[in-house]
Amino acid sequence: MKGRGARGYVTTNVTTVLIVDDEPGICHMLAEAMASLGLRPQTALSGGDALTILAREPVGVVVTDLNMPGLHGLELLAAVRRGHPRCRVILMTGVQDSGWLARALELGAHDYFIKPLDVFQVAQAAIAAGQNAPGPLPLRAARALVDRTQVRQVALESTRALARAVEAKDPYTRRHSEQVAHYAVHLARHLGLPAGEVELVRVAALLHDIGKIGVPDSVLIKPGPLTVEEFALIRQHPAQGAEILRHISVFADEALLVRGHHEAWSGEGYPDGLVGESIPLGARIINVADSVDAMLMQRTYKVPYSVEFVRGELTRSAGEQFDPKIVQAALEWFEAFPEKIIQPPALCPTA
Ligand SMILES: [Fe+2]
Ligand SMILES: [Fe+2]
Incomplete structure (x- = not known):
């Protein structure tokens, strides 16, 4: 189904997923997995680039790394929740820490994954987030x-x-x-x-x-x-x-x-x-x-x-x-x- 979005862009019910990671290899692997499952992936190598893309076009889900040079993933999460409240955010990190997890929960993250990633699992989570399924984060964060x-x-x-x-x-x-x-x-x-x-x-x-x-x-x-x-x-x-x-x-x-x-x-x-x-x-x-x-x-x-x-x-x-x-x-x-x-x-x- 196609239609005109508020900004005049052609929109479909295919979710656009913005993948943000300073490692190009991770962006590439995730983008391939997402495309193969019918999502429309976009990539950015920094939080700043991600915000530029978000200002330019509609994005349903952001999948972001936490530790990146420049804008930290939690800062990007906060900016997305402020400026694009309908966009869901999934976090990825190499370090499990209940401090950031609590902060992510507070800021309204949808889900998180610990690296090394199962890229198809992340893609599935992006599909669920794009369909407005409730996120599993509150329960997992409470446990942590x-x-x-x-x-x-x-x-x-x-x-x-x-x-x-x-x-x-x-x-x-x-x-x-x-x-x-x-x-x-x-x-x-x-x-x-x-x-x-x-x-x-x-x-x-x-x-x-x-x-x-x-x-x-x-x-x-x-x-x-x-x-x-x-x-x-x-x-x-x-x-x-x-x-x-x-x-x-x-x-x-x-x-x-x-x-x-x-x-x-x-x-x-x-x-x-x-x-x-x-x-x-x-x-x-x-x-x-x-x-x-x-x-x-x-x-x-x-x-x-x-x-x-x-x-x-x-x-x-x-x-x-x-x-x-x-x-x-x-x-x-x-x-x-x-x-x-x-x-x-x-x-x-x-x-
Ligand atoms: Fe003392
Ligand atoms: Fe003392």
């Missing part, structure tokens, strides 16, 4: 997300064991990471962060001092003041912690927060001397939570300070060590939820 959550949980349990081993060296820091996570989560919620960000802050707070595993015990639990050299060793722990987490793929985002948890708003912190909002927000939250817990608890070198003292210290250091917005949130939270402030064990016999 569940898998990722389980992997994160297992990874967190093992990594927490390492963090606990560090804390167990010093009786005064035994519950430090959990307590920092407690304050950090409440502050993140009080600041209105979305649930996903709160979870990121929680996990990073649980693991924030994991890099101390590389600091000798003699320095870690030294009762007296530290020498310059010993302090330099302690200062390595944010970068070392991030390095440990960088090798656990599900904690890549947490690694950034762990690296930044001793940065200071004024730029006087370490390891990178970042200033203000260039420090990740989660790291700024953990910095405040970490200091609150350290001040409220006893240490080998200090007695527990009162909540009033902590409020005063936070106020005094707002704009220097701490982000003033987070200090404000902490002061409001202390006021609203005094019962959630953790007291040192010596003052709280039931703890």
Whole structure:
């Protein structure tokens, strides 16, 4: 059946499929398979070229690679969904990653395939997409997300064991990471962060001092003041912690927060001397939570300070060590939820 499309082009019910891949060989193989199944293939070697073709002629389905120089496949997907909402998009990638899969789902992808491809399977999916069949992506993406959550949980349990081993060296820091996570989560919620960000802050707070595993015990639990050299060793722990987490793929985002948890708003912190909002927000939250817990608890070198003292210290250091917005949130939270402030064990016999 033939007719005139809105732009004056001759249209038929044969679906035009635009194949986008920076590897010409893949474009060619897919185009041949699609043509043999009665589709009308077009090819583009980049996302930019694909958008030019889409602006020029009607396309029913886009089949695109993800990792391409220039426009990434997910950016192309977003542009197609914005500018050509009736066009379906199928993704192809060499790397399976539930992060991009979740993003693809959010952006409205129809289906995805992992390379190496069965080109006829992809062509069949393009036929189904062209006939407006519902896409299988939501179910598959949901499964991948569940898998990722389980992997994160297992990874967190093992990594927490390492963090606990560090804390167990010093009786005064035994519950430090959990307590920092407690304050950090409440502050993140009080600041209105979305649930996903709160979870990121929680996990990073649980693991924030994991890099101390590389600091000798003699320095870690030294009762007296530290020498310059010993302090330099302690200062390595944010970068070392991030390095440990960088090798656990599900904690890549947490690694950034762990690296930044001793940065200071004024730029006087370490390891990178970042200033203000260039420090990740989660790291700024953990910095405040970490200091609150350290001040409220006893240490080998200090007695527990009162909540009033902590409020005063936070106020005094707002704009220097701490982000003033987070200090404000902490002061409001202390006021609203005094019962959630953790007291040192010596003052709280039931703890
Ligand atoms: Fe730390
Ligand atoms: Fe800490």
